[in-house]
Amino acid sequence: MRSVVVSSSFSLSSSPGDVWPFITDTDRTNRLVIGSANVYRPIEKGTKSSARFLVEAKAAGMTMTYEEAPFEWTLNKSFSVYRKMRSGPLESYTYGITLDPAPDGGTKVTVRLDLVPRHWLLRPIAQIEGNRIVARMAKLAESIDAHLRDKAPSPYLKPSSPANEERLDFAQRELEKRDLDAKAIATLVDLIRNGPDADLVRIRPFELAHEHGVDEREMLRICLHAVTLGVVELRWALVCPSCRTASDQVTSLAEIGDASHCQLCDLQFGVELDKAVEATFVPHPSVREVSNMMFCIGGPARTPHVVAQAVVDARGEKSLEAPAEAGRYRVFARGGAIASVDVTSEGATSATVTLEGEALTPPAVDVAPGASIVVHNRTSTPLHVKLERLGYASRAATAHVVTTLSEFRRFFSKDLLKPSTPLKVASVAILFSDLTGSTALYTRAGDAAAFRLVDDHFDVLRKVIDEHGGSVVKTMGDAIMAAFIEPLACVRASIACLHAFETFRVDADNGELTGIKLGLFAGPCYVVTANDAIDYFGQTVNCASRVQHCAETGEIVFEEEVWDRLPEVDKSKLRLVSKLETTVKGVAHPLRLVRTKLMTEIVSQRHLTSQKRASSPELV
Structure with a gap:
């Protein structure tokens, strides 16, 4: 059957670079242009198709x-999608948009439907349906242009469902009573009150903080507090390492x-x-x-x-x-084969x-900007391939970050991992403290x-650790x-802990008997x-414990490599006592460490007062 082609171009x-992120947000465009949600089901195994989902939708x-x-797409230039119908009035449907740079710096947009x-x-x-879709898309593109050019309201502010104003006002007042940033609170409340539905199905605190110029961890803390007030609910998304979307x-x-599938x-x-x-x-x-509801899950x-x-x-x-x-x-080829590309x-x-098979060869290529990278598929299955930018800044509030916040351990103490499922983190800094002189303390003070x-x-150290973005995992004796x-961050917290403890110790009863x-x-x-409770185990914990045992009273011990990376503003607060090496069972090489102390001595106010009295002449 001959296709019906509907095409329109406008300026x-x-x-193109400014228009691209808006016009390729197909979930939002479909909410406004199509207006009906889709139901997505994984495609059945064995289908000789590049399709990964079977979609049920409504049109006309x-x-x-x-x-x-x-x-399929090329950044800032074009995108398209092909849909092979299993039921309905069409056999197939191809939709695409091309962005061509104009001489005046603008964009020539071409929308094409092939039905x-x-x-x-x-x-x-x-x-008729094709004309309707293209006309709506042109109108939406003009609204995008007005938003970019004249700072007009974004067309994506709708649709928006109503909010419970009374509950929101109460929650905002309660949040403001807590030790939380007022601007960040207002940002979250405003989003929940006025944000479009598409922004609220998955609130990402770090992304929200970045957009509004507030601290990321503070926004995360506020979201956790908001859960306790019944304003929001916490969800955990399992994120694919390739497409970086939620697989579950x-x-x-x-x-x-311990595993998931995209x-x-x-x-x-x-x-x-x-x-x-x-x-x-x-x-x-x-x-x-x-x-x-989902309106589209595949746009750029x-x-x-x-x-x-x-x-x-x-074979293509x-x-x-x-x-x-x-x-x-x-x-990246569907299934996991990869080849490095240096541009x-x-x-x-x-x-x-x-x-x-399951590999891309050669494993690495060097190309110039704008070069053509031809991918040969020698397998018997059509599939998609993509060119991914490495090192792309992620604004994900990962579970690792969340579980190191004291608010999470305090408010969500029952949200625990499966007892039989240890999950890995690539890097965590573990701090151990030890109160010295405790035997003499108990003997002499009772x-x-x-x-x-x-x-x-414990209260002194816990407060400092919280303030520096850490979390107390547990206490063990003293x-x-x-x-x-x-x-x-761990070193900075250690400096602050030592300073706070010394300040506490010199004026505390029996404090002279102890150290840290x-x-x-x-x-x-x-x-x-x-x-x-959520805990950590492994060789890193063993090493941290061993490193702490290398410290003397009043010292912070850590790796020499970390000392070398420490900014001067932090180094200036420490005095390097010595360098040393120590071995840990199971670790191939000795740990190269530094022993440090505070640069300035904390002097007791009580001691200053007694000195002043001693040096003053007696009144007659």
């Missing part, structure tokens, strides 16, 4: 079922296994808390009813790190265009990689006074174990549930 004053009052091939009806009698309906979503850490990428991946598990939030239904805007994507037929080939920006990229000015103008001092010192995202020593170490670790 925008904004550049009729229900259609189709196989949706992966979208193949099942019967010639359906051609008029296809023509759960409401509890206990529902997470249907789109056909990729089985291990679940690591610092990479594959992201905390997101959604309004509580009593505050605002937000539909989680969902995967902004992918600069090009194409479907390659079985397709070209991917290298981006204009130099950097490190990789070709440099000295690179070749073209390159070829071949998919055979059990009650000694216990009070130990407990008070020692603390804490976790931080990275070692520099600190040791820290960073590396890969496993996160587990132990004694009904």
